[in-house]
Amino acid sequence: MEMKAPRGTHDIMPEQSGAWQAVEDVIRRRCARFGFEEIRTPIFEQTNVFARGVGDTTDIVQKEMYTFDDKGGRSMTLRPENTAGVVRAFLEHRLYSGPMPVKLYYLSAPMFRYENPQSGRYRQFHQFGVEVFGAPSASCDAEVIALAWGLLKELGVEKLALHINSIGCPTCRMEYQKSLRAYFNDHLDTLCGTCHERLDRNPMRILDCKSPECKAVAENAPKMIDHICDDCKEHFQQLKTYLEVAGIPYSVDPMIVRGLDYYTRTVFEIISEDIGAQGTVCGGGRYDGLMRLMGGPELPGVGFAFGVERLLMVMEALGKLPEVDRTSDVYIASLPNDDARKKAFELCMTCRAEGIRAEIDHAARGLKAQTKYAGKSGAKFMIVIGDDELANESVRIRNMADGTEIESSMADVAKNVLSLIHA
Numbered sequence: 001m002e003m004k005a006p007r008g009t010h011d012i013m014p015e016q017s018g019a020w021q022a023v024e025d026v027i028r029r030r031c032a033r034f035g036f037e038e039i040r041t042p043i044f045e046q047t048n049v050f051a052r053g054v055g056d057t058t059d060i061v062q063k064e065m066y067t068f069d070d071k072g073g074r075s076m077t078l079r080p081e082n083t084a085g086v087v088r089a090f091l092e093h094r095l096y097s098g099p100m101p102v103k104l105y106y107l108s109a110p111m112f113r114y115e116n117p118q119s120g121r122y123r124q125f126h127q128f129g130v131e132v133f134g135a136p137s138a139s140c141d142a143e144v145i146a147l148a149w150g151l152l153k154e155l156g157v158e159k160l161a162l163h164i165n166s167i168g169c170p171t172c173r174m175e176y177q178k179s180l181r182a183y184f185n186d187h188l189d190t191l192c193g194t195c196h197e198r199l200d201r202n203p204m205r206i207l208d209c210k211s212p213e214c215k216a217v218a219e220n221a222p223k224m225i226d227h228i229c230d231d232c233k234e235h236f237q238q239l240k241t242y243l244e245v246a247g248i249p250y251s252v253d254p255m256i257v258r259g260l261d262y263y264t265r266t267v268f269e270i271i272s273e274d275i276g277a278q279g280t281v282c283g284g285g286r287y288d289g290l291m292r293l294m295g296g297p298e299l300p301g302v303g304f305a306f307g308v309e310r311l312l313m314v315m316e317a318l319g320k321l322p323e324v325d326r327t328s329d330v331y332i333a334s335l336p337n338d339d340a341r342k343k344a345f346e347l348c349m350t351c352r353a354e355g356i357r358a359e360i361d362h363a364a365r366g367l368k369a370q371t372k373y374a375g376k377s378g379a380k381f382m383i384v385i386g387d388d389e390l391a392n393e394s395v396r397i398r399n400m401a402d403g404t405e406i407e408s409s410m411a412d413v414a415k416n417v418l419s420l421i422h423a
């Protein structure tokens, strides 16, 4: 039987992992500048963390979770997203008793959703996300957006659109839901089976249905932004003001509702037109009721998550993927006898201790084969250890690009290679 990675999953191979690491480095440094610290939570949680946190009328909970009973008969779920898990950890470790706000990030964290795989949509994918707890002001919404927006700029991604919306608070939503129900009741025939169920329990979820028929009806539905209360209006106005202060262009998009139930007030998405239908690289918003819903104190939250694969796809489409040098600095070839091989091994270790990327042969191949390999591998410099070199304790360091050579005592090899690299 041919063994293959499961549908919707993919291997990140060495020719790609360098770009992942380079992007991750930029992200880590940026998060540190913004005062965020990393959190790593388990990739599976008790199912109710997501059923309750994400909301049991959402597509994610209803259709997309990888849920299983463990050997103890407990229902577990591979995390489809990370906000609920981070809130669970925040509560479990009682971070609420310390100073506020608490600013956390997770990076290249694997997520699992049983979706229809297509370009930019996978069953296992990775997220970079941030969560801030205990910061009610819209300035914090603007801060997380600024982190995301500036990251894209830092990575050289320019052609993007920030869409923002407010989906209000539970108080203003009650009134809104009434008018939404009335509207959808008039279009019952067009709605899919799942949306019929949603109509009673959570009509706002219909706005996020992926069926084309429901989408068409949803387009003309009453908009939350026209129904928000004065406090929510003021909060949204503040967000716009802070975005303007930060010089971040935005457009208000009343159609953004997001596919998770925990959002209140601010929701936003950053969209790229360069990667087709799955162009939302980042999505997030405020979730002031989630902590309470999950059994914790009344503490506001706000955050976002990037799909790392999508981020890299956008960068690739724009020719902005970091170039990663995968070649070694020096290849130390040797005659295939014990003395020469041991010396090559010793020099290789000395070079590596000095931060030089050095390689040797491990198959006792002849010098000709080693030289050929060094050329093919793209090594920048090469050293050959033969009988003369052993006798004289001296080698020549050859520049593979132009064939020039310099003489070096064995003791000074690392020092000389270093100065050649940095010349």
Ligand code: HAM
Binding pocket: 080, 081, 082, 083, 113, 115, 120, 121, 122, 123, 124, 125, 126, 127, 129, 130, 131, 259, 260, 280, 281, 282, 283, 284, 285, 286, 302, 303, 304, 305, 306, 307, 308, 309, 310
């Ligand atoms: P989300 O919109 O479900 O939000 O996912 C965030 C991002 O993850 C999306 O914008 C997309 O780039 C990526 N993504 C989602 N599903 C897939 C998939 N199947 N394949 C590839 N990439 C995907 C959340 O997950 C929230 N937890 C974000 C958040 C954090 N809100 C507040 N804090």
